[in-house]
Amino acid sequence: MFSKVLIANRGEIALRILRACKELGIQTVAVHSVADANAMHVRLADESVCIGPNPAKDSYLNIPSIMAACEITGADAVHPGYGFLSENARFAQILEEHKITFIGPSAHHIEIMGDKIAAKKTALELGIPCVPGSKGGVTTAADAEKVAGEIGYPVLIKAASGGGGRGMKVALNEGEISTAWSTARSEAKAAFGDDTVYIEKYLGKPRHIEVQVLGDGQGNAVHLGTRDCSLQRRHQKVWEEAVAPTVPMKEQDEIGEICAAAMRKLKYSGAGTVEFLYEDGNFYFIEMNTRLQVEHPVTERVTNMDIVYEQIRVAQGEKLSVKQSDISFYGHAIEVRINAEDPQTFAPSPGTISFYHPAGGVGVRIDSAVYQGYKIPPYYDSLIGKLIVHGRTRPECLQRLKRALGEFVVDGVKTTLPLFQRLIDEPEIISGDYDIHWLEKYLKANQP
Structure with a gap:
């Protein structure tokens, strides 16, 4: 220990x-x-x-x-x-050189999955389904036009070393490809110091589905089911669910086992998340995050697993404490990210919390580090905390979330609580009929 x-x-x-x-x-x-x-x-x-x-x-x-x-x-x-x-391979390597354990995967696995082109190549070799696209970086506008023509429009141009939506542009037709390619390269260079971009088929109405995996670096790995993270603003997740609604359980089990088998082949150690776009019954790999995810609590709630505990155990050289047959799924869980932001404009709202009353009761979990009198600094992300609710069914979970949102009080700064209080009554949210573009369209249609 x-x-x-x-x-x-x-x-x-x-x-x-x-x-x-x-x-x-x-x-x-x-x-x-x-x-x-x-x-x-x-x-x-x-x-x-x-x-x-x-x-x-x-x-x-x-x-x-x-x-x-x-x-x-x-x-x-x-x-x-x-x-x-958390995904800095150099940092992990330096710790190893100083005989200090990095509680996470090897520097090699971080490096592979941190480069989206290398990650896609690795995923294909491991049998993980991928979005049709270029085999590597696209270095000229002419090459971009050729690849896009072969894939078929619309296409998505993405930074190889990026994330968070930066260095990402859509080209709907041949007339847009050159500008989209050059703009994506410029953004990638400015944000990540690397202007390498690649091209993928752009899916019209996909859901964002991810699979939580755990490995011990000794050839043992399991999956902890799926999460739906389709409710996003500017490619940033705001609401996550486990297990993914509307995706048949047979399909979830199949993609979960594909991911677990891939981690066994890699001898992956620690927690990781394999992320997909899902459309018309098909999963398409987009990236792997070699770390703990913000949304890990919903998976913990439906599996009764402590993911951080397992991270620490396997980092010490122990084997996973569970086999795949030990893992069952209980009910449904939803997490909403409460940020110190204006709920209409999403402008940051740093300041002092003058009153703080988190929700409570059966099936409610709050992951937060703020308190009454805490001063939110303007230098970092605006996350105040995460409200996680669990129910026996998704309808019960939604009703519990509605109740918890009504109890949660944060005064002194603006927060996104009012946004979730509006979303909880939307028919598409209640039915689960939404995709990765739904929230952006909703916000645009409901601007004050």
């Missing part, structure tokens, strides 16, 4: 990891920027180290400062959470 884990993150995920460590009897180290000196995970950790000024590049992304914190405190493992350095 690790003696001391340094948590290289902040906010609700840092607190989530800290709680898991405490339940395992592991000492914890919180690192923080100047702005986060009074954060909840800092207050509750056994030790804390300030690693730099407010900007993330000078603190949470500052590898030398984090390594120094490991040295000072004697931490023998680091949990990166999500975001920041």
